[in-house]
Amino acid sequence: ETGVTQSPTHLIKTRGQQVTLRCSSQSGHNTVSWYQQALGQGPQFIFQYYREEENGRGNFPPRFSGLQFPNYSSELNVNALELDDSALYLCASSPPSAGEEQFFGPGTRLTVL
Amino acid sequence: AQRVTQPEKLLSVFKGAPVELKCNYSYSGSPELFWYVQYSRQRLQLLLRHISRESIKGFTADLNKGETSFHLKKPFAQEEDSAMYYCALKPSGGYNKLIFGAGTRLAVHP
Numbered sequence: 001e002t003g004v005t006q007s008p009t010h011l012i013k014t015r016g017q018q019v020t021l022r023c024s025s026q027s028g029h030n031t032v033s034w035y036q037q038a039l040g041q042g043p044q045f046i047f048q049y050y051r052e053e054e055n056g057r058g059n060f061p062p063r064f065s066g067l068q069f070p071n072y073s074s075e076l077n078v079n080a081l082e083l084d085d086s087a088l089y090l091c092a093s094s095p096p097s098a099g100e101e102q103f104f105g106p107g108t109r110l111t112v113l
Numbered sequence: 114a115q116r117v118t119q120p121e122k123l124l125s126v127f128k129g130a131p132v133e134l135k136c137n138y139s140y141s142g143s144p145e146l147f148w149y150v151q152y153s154r155q156r157l158q159l160l161l162r163h164i165s166r167e168s169i170k171g172f173t174a175d176l177n178k179g180e181t182s183f184h185l186k187k188p189f190a191q192e193e194d195s196a197m198y199y200c201a202l203k204p205s206g207g208y209n210k211l212i213f214g215a216g217t218r219l220a221v222h223p
Contacts, residue, residue: 042215
């Protein structure tokens with residue numbers, strides 16, 4: 001059974017650019033959540049996708065958007081990058097039952113210069 | 114407001130000493146509480162959840178609704194327990210949003 005994978009591992013962008021981060025969920029998991037973890041902080045919930053629809057969102061502006069594909073993999077897109085977007089972005093997948101454990105990927109480290 | 118507070122950034126103990134990692138939460142309903150752990154160069158993983166009332170790797174945590182706390186305890190710390198520990202809250206409702214605390218680094222010295 002393959003765990004959650006994320007790509008790329010590291011990314012450097014400049015202010016104003018756009019970025020796409022990718023996540024492959026664990027086999028059998030149809031729910032994907034994205035979190036932003038700033039340095040020295042705990043992960044902060046961005047949004048969740050279930051069956052290709054966004055079904056929950058945290059306190060993030062609309063320039064943070066996402067997609068989920070039929071194979072349950074997911075993308076996180078961030079437009080008009082700001083310096084404060086520099087963080088570790090974590091993807092987590094969970095199986096169909098509500099309240100199940102979330103399995104985290106290794107994260108993508110985004111640096112905005 | 115929904116919030117999880119871990120008051121200690123770092124907890125340093127010697128091997129064999131008792132450990133208590135503090136977690137307080139603010140939530141008006143009935144949340145689910147979790148402890149996640151991240152060992153060096155590994156990904157974040159679930160340690161335990163209050164619903165299961167299990168003891169994992171010797172750790173236990175009791176939900177105290179009166180004090181809105183969910184402290185993580187272990188009677189005798191081991192060097193391999195050194196890691197970053199995050200307390201997390203899942204609000205009641207339909208989706209798997211987790212609200213994390215800032216984390217406590219546990220360092221167990223020989």
